Amino acid sequence: MSNGHHEIDDSIDLAPGDEHVEDGIAQRIVGYLTGLGLAILLTATSFFVAGTNLVWEPSIPVALVVLAIAQMGVHLVFFLHITTGPDNTNNVLALAFGVLIVILLMGGSLWIMDNLNHNMVPMDQIMQMQR
């Protein structure tokens, strides 16, 4: 496993963002081109779905979220070179923890605020009560 960096030679781990380079420059460029192509495809689909009448309307938000998550996956794999290999265990675990916190933070905020919206007396009624 040589990465053009001598420091790395005797280690079994890979720094986040690094990829194996035995494949050579051409193959690495093909990797980035693949990622770029997939990302363009997913982005174009997102913008198309958001502006079209061809899709059942209530499904659009879900479709957009799924497309965004798919594109994040494409970026992680092809641009940041996060893999499931044993040399990436630490990087993946840190990422998984980050994702857990993000889900708790966003899901929790939306859940709590939605609950409050449902259970609180509307603003105009509060104004009347104060009179």
Added chain:
Amino acid sequence: MSTIALTEAHHGSASSRVWSGPAPKRIVTGYGFWIFILSDIIMFAAFFATYAVLLGQTAGGPSGRDLFDLRGVAIETGFLLASSFTCGLASIAADSRSAIWFQLAMAVTCALGLAFLSIEGNEFASLVARGAGPTRSAFLSAFFTLVGCHGLHVSAGILWLLTMMAQVFTKGFRPDIQRRILCFALFWHALDIIWIAVFTIVYLLGSAV
């Protein structure tokens, strides 16, 4: 950390791997920066949650549907995506120690990043000119905080990018410079990942409301 690993090696742990000294500096630096990026993403998650909660709170003012120009956002997205690609090419050039290709790829990345920022700046200016500045409603405060914070990150990234071009020019591809290039590439690709969430949640979902 090293002492624990050493004792483990002495007792012959379950792992068949032989203790081979502390992790190389490139991995320690890259991993530390990876942790920073994840914490930065968590900060953005808080802004996204704020935006999602305040999306409908327009205080009688304009909503996303009235304000957002999706064509401009699509062009912005294209610029940032292309800059992520050229940043990848710069990483390859740095690994093969080709100064010319590195400087070229970084210059293109910089130009694309500046194009992204100028479109975003125009959008902000036109919103403020139309009376839809950050003080208009809670929705617009959340919008300017979130998208502005991403724009600030891109601006900082461009300053970092120019620094790396200068450092490679004067110092060459020393191991410490290579580590900084690794961290910069992580930062730039992470900004593009956050932008995916921005154009989906803020613009596409925001203009549906």
